[in-house]
Amino acid sequence: MKLVIIESPGKIEELKKILGGEYKLAASYGHIRDLPLNEMGVHPPDFIPQYVITESGERTVAGLKKLCAQADEIYLATDQDKEGEAISWHLQQALELTNYIRVSWKTVTAPDVQQAMLNPGRIDKHKVAAQEARRTLDRLVGYMVSPLLSDLLGKTLSAGRVQSVAVRLVVERERQIKSFCRTNHFGAKLSFENVDTSAAWQADWHADWVTKPYLKSADEPYILDEAFANGVAAINTVTVKSYTETVTKRSPPAPFITPTLQQAASVALKMSPTETMTAAQALFDKGHITYHRTDNPNVALSHLGDIFQAALNLGLEMADDPRVFKIPDGAEAGHPACTPTHWEVEEAGKTDDERALYQLIRERAIASQLADAAYAVRTATMEAIEPVSGKVVTFSTTGRTLVNQGWLALLNRDETVDEEDEEDDGSNKNTVPTLTVGQVLTVSSGSVLAKATRAPNRYKQASLIDKLFKSGIGRPATLAAIMEGIFERKYVVEEKRQVIPTAIAEQINDALVGRFSFMEYGFTREIERDIDLIQKGELRYRDVVTKVHETLKQEIRTTKDNSSPKYPCPVCKEALRRREKDDHFFWGCSAFPICKTTLPDANGEPGQRKGIVLSEYVCNKCQSPLTHIKQTPAPGKSAFDFWACTGAANGCKAKYKNQDGKPVL
Template identity: 30%
Template sequence: MAKKTAKSVKAKMPKAAAEEAPESAPAEKEKAAADSAVATPVRKRSASRKAAVAAGSPSGGRLIVVESPAKAKTIEKYLEGKYEVVSTMGHVRDLPKDRFGIDIKRNFKPYWRVIPARAKLLKELRDRAAHMSEVLIATDPDREGEAIGYHVAEEIKSANIKRVEFHEITASAVRESLERPRQINQEKVDSQFARRILDRIVGYRLSPLLWKSVRSGLSAGRVQSVAVRLVCDREQKIRNFVPETYFRILLTLAPQGRPDESFVAEIFKIEGKRRRVKTREEADQIVGKSKAGPLTVQDFLETEREHHPAPPMVTSAFQQAAVNRLGMTARHAMVVAQQLYEGMNLGKFGRRGLITYHRTDSVRLAASAVSAARALIRENFGDAYLPTKPNFYKNKRAAQDAHEAIRPTDVALTPERISEYVNEEQLQVYRMIWEVFVACQMKSAVYDVRTAYVGVSDRTDFQFVARGESLRFDGHLKLTGIPKKEGYVPQMKKGDVLDLKEHKVEEKQTQPLPRFTEATLVRELEHRGIGRPSTYASILSTIVERGYVQKQAKELSPTELGEITNKLLIEHFPLVLDIDFTAGLEEKLDGVEEGAADWKKLLADFYKQFSKLYETAQESLKDKKKEITKPPIDVFCQSCGRPMVMRWSRYGKFLACSGYPECHSVRDIDESGGVFKVLDIEISPTPCPLCGSQVMSRRGPYGRFWACMTFPKCKYTRPITLGVACPKGCSGEVVRRRTKRGRFFYGCSSYPSCDFTSWLEPVAQKCPVCGGGFLVKSKAKGKNLIKCPNKECTHSVEVAVTAPA
């Protein structure tokens, strides 16, 4: 990895994070572009270029426009100066943030605005395009990339604009794509516009209703709200589940005269039917009859089972595997995949993209890629592992098949060959993609399966079964690893007498459906037709970041805020929360892209139904907040005696005086362990210097702080410091703050005059090695550490885990 410069590190520090805005639709592309590399989006002109621009004469050059600097750098390597490649750094236009931005009466006309941070960049692009013989838009090959390309074309207003797609970023793929330019696909653009406008309509109309009904700052989304509903519905099923007791009966048996060949059989059928043993008495009766014997083999089957390789990776399968196998979040896995797609410097192998485009729902593979995989399999594993014909996989019915499956761009670049040029996460993701791709063209593994049905020779009222598998041929498992198999059954034949060596009765209870994880929620979204490959990761991160869903030990469960919001939306906007309707809308949007549906008619049909619900909800939700915030029993304001009511902030619930705005008193609560507890007010030993009143701890959007008890009459506040002097040597101390996205960081109490920030928590201890003024808490390889922040100092001590403040 390239060494980070001081400038690049500073760019990632929390000062900027503290000013984060709520996520908007283009955030994923913006983030991917920003994370991909630290590079100049539009390079400075040479003297000759400046002269050409000043003279107003075209240079005759050719310009390629992409989204990210890393992608630009990789492509430019292949073109040897024949093209100039520039980056837009993500989206360049969007709907305005300060107003609705859609004229419903003028056939849903959107009012696109240049993103302020992109205005200067677009001006430079316009200047360059004016002096180019050809401008090629090479944004990502999906709907969002097509829309970015459309916006760029609209802004630079050049007559010689064409569109090219890079499904993989390799020298051959780039050159081939440049030979096949096309016009911007307006149907694909219309489909993306329709999605954006639908999301704006739902978000702009529903969110203010939630502000009035629950709390300010909430948001509703066309797809995110349905995802929250899935999580809430699953939680309700878990709560409603009534466990049933049943009993497992296990017999340890051996063929008569062969005591060393024991195996385990489990109760299978009772009275000829498969059912559970529901009482201890019934279990004891079956055990008693089994002991009385004689037990014999009533039937013995020998079959084979093929274990087929997994199909080539699509986005949903990739995200599930990254979550389950690598422990990543779906969103982070997509960021790493974007880096591999856009390319990196691989030393002696040159700069290149390592995988094909990673937002896809197709299992299709290029014939050349399959041939390369088969050659590698023959060379490394032998003909025994190579099928006679290439393995072919069918797409799901709704797959759009716009791109290939996710695969390595060059299968000869094994994970081992690139390991010294990529970081650990990139290597893990690449290895997973590489192995799945190669394995999908290998032979299936073959297991020998033995199944024995056991019972008392003259009885038919119950039967046991034992199954065992042994690997005959490892096939693709030779590459991906052989899973551990349990169960052994010796060679037997029908009628063989068995000795009962041991019996066991286990009391069990039926279990509810498990909570969703990120992996299983992605699978459910795909199965239900909610969202598309490019949106799964952002859906998951959004519902967690906005406080509707919480993640604990990888399990997703709704917060109380999420359940209240979900209930309100189902009651008043059943159309928006209807899972089948949302899936149907996704199909219609796909139809727009395919030219089979008109996007404006789609919007008009939706809005006709939605607007009726909206008008009704405006009236019915007027007094909903009073119902939701009814006061808990026996909790009263310590300042004025009025009852306290429940309120929500984006960081959790708290109690507020029902006399607001006359009284601003608030109390923190703790509901851990299912017990409701009102926390004591923390009083500072130092009184208010302005009015002499007590000073209490309050919670704000960026963390806790001290404030005068008489607020708002007296507006005195000061930060709660950690007792650590600012490392920059100013008069301030280190304080704990929170970004708008909820992540904690540490800054100087003298901000903005001092800009010190750190993600690591400082500790008020001098470094015993270098004498530095403070240490920091850190974590590495699962260990909690106290270490010196000085990179040249090696001091680091493992410490016990402590609860966060």
């Protein structure tokens, strides 16, 4: 029996058709091992990860061991990326395989699968080390910094190597918006009747005042003089100083890579990154699309003939030469762009999301190799004398008309850009006629344009993903998880499709920025570069992890020396943290079980124990606050008046006499 172990059970049905009955297929359901849940699981000086089989992985491993015992050949056929390579290594370790065959394919299609089976290999240890480095660094930041962050803010919170930086982007954008000061300024527009008899150029047209020559300084980049603008708008005639007719071309956008796929699905389909990746995974598993975790925007050369045939069937014009798109800096480029595998298939997928996403992927990929869109462009400049100041003022105008649809016959726009965020210069609606230099034109009307500067837009999920990717914060495979994490922890919320930070996000940001280098935008980019060098065998796992660990240790030490907990424990002065138990909150000491102090919750802050008021006096044995306990004589009750130590939970039962309202220490 030949056993093929893959990651996702969704691929089994398609692979059975390709491989035939002599192969037995089984799935690992992703990772079967991970670092432990309740401890860091990786320690200096070697930083060897202490892996444990996950709860869900235990059943999987048991089943796979039985199959392996029956198998004559065992193929580890997980994906080609770092995560896939690491999954194969974990399987080899957990199943104690010495005689295994490593295979992988770019697409779940017969040519790729059969080619992979003919070219077996071994597990790439450098690629595994690179994945381990990323996982370990995430664990170090999470386990080393989160407790300190929780102490500083008095709540159980998490810091993340990439997650916290994503939150910083949102917080800083929100603060830019709140601190923005609006500036009112002015422009002017002249309108003209169109005397051109050409049927294509009949509508009235306009020209805008070029204000730049009249600005006072770079510090004041706007016209603030409304009277001057009124004078410009009152001009009656202008003289044409230049006129050109050109044809400009607009190239199509590249096929999808992971971040642009998530952006387009967010804008065009209103799908979250997680929903997008779930649908894409299902399409990949069924062999409908190429690998969806990619940062290479280029189509595989072997697919160009298929695209040509698909375009021919649709009656669309191909580009003269195959298009090659620029690969982003730092990209791995191990996989081609996300495209269909069977180009003649117009609809694929079981759910509405899958079908809509497939159509988006297919049309974008075909459009990438179509002819440019072409525009006829008329541009002119005009001059006149402003009547009040006597200054020469300049106007400019541009009209643009689509003369060849090219790729726009299939896509009417780039779906990754939200229409609400697009800037429209109005040139498509401005029907500039044929003009001649020296021609004097009569103005039909003039108007002052009252303008105002605008605050930057809040991020939407699509634009935040774009910013994360372009800033080198996270890799294509991790972007959806980053977004899901900051929403799940309620560090950000979405209102009217805008991403807004919560109050706790701002507190986290202020607690970490300036104290920890992992919060700097360049840090994450450098780490990803180091991880890529580990994969190439040019850097060692231990060296990269050790460097970050030492930096974190120093930064934590410095932060502790220069800050104090927001809510110190009244007994031991360590940090109190707000905790939840049985649907209610309470405050417990972070030094538990050494210090067992607890306090009730009072509207999100530590309250007083019922009947106990902490005083300014402290126990001379354990330094815990004292409380004054007094009972006046009453029928059947004894009178008492003394001071007691509040450190009883920690074993101190000291009591002190009261004298004139003070303890006798």
